[in-house]
Every structure is written in structure tokens, then in C-alpha cells.
Amino acid sequence: MFTIEHDFDATTVTLVDEGETPLKEDVIVHAFEDCVTLTQYDSRLDRDVTVTLSMAQVRDLGAALNLPEGVYRLRRAGQPPGPPGVTSRG
Helix, strand or coil, X not given: CEEEEECCCCEEEEECCXXXXXXXXXXXXXXXXXXXXXXXXXXXXXXXXXXXXXXXXXXXXXXXXXXXXCCEEXXXXXXXXXXXXEEEXX
């Protein structure tokens, strides 16, 4: 399950783990103009932990979710021909 909220400066998505045990804490995703943050409560540290991704990292992560194992670099317009969108390096 997830929720989506649109605020003035960010879109917030909350991912709720409803699966079988062991369940993980909710993940809160804030999408800003220049970065995306992921926040999750860590019971070992007894605090929220936040990771910040640049928009380039978000783009690469989105591309990686549907690719097989390997090392890739997204191809930019004007680069030498190769498979659409990505080039493999390994």
C-alpha cells in the first residue's frame, strides 16, 4: 500500500509494508525539484535515517529496476550508437 500527497515544494509518497513478517518500517519518499529523499525509521538506532539522491541517481535507479545484472551507463543524445537508452559495461 502507498499514499501520495502533493505539497507546495514536494510530492510525498509513503510506502507501507503490508506483506508477511518480518515487516519493515514505512518508507517516506519526498520528491523535490533538485533531489529525492528516502526516510525510514531504524529501530537499531532509534531514529529516522534519510538518504538523499540526486535527480541523476533517481534516473539511473529507475533505469536499473528493469535491467539484468551488469554495469551500465545511460547513453546521452549524440553518443555513439548502442542499445536504446543504456550501454552495458560488463
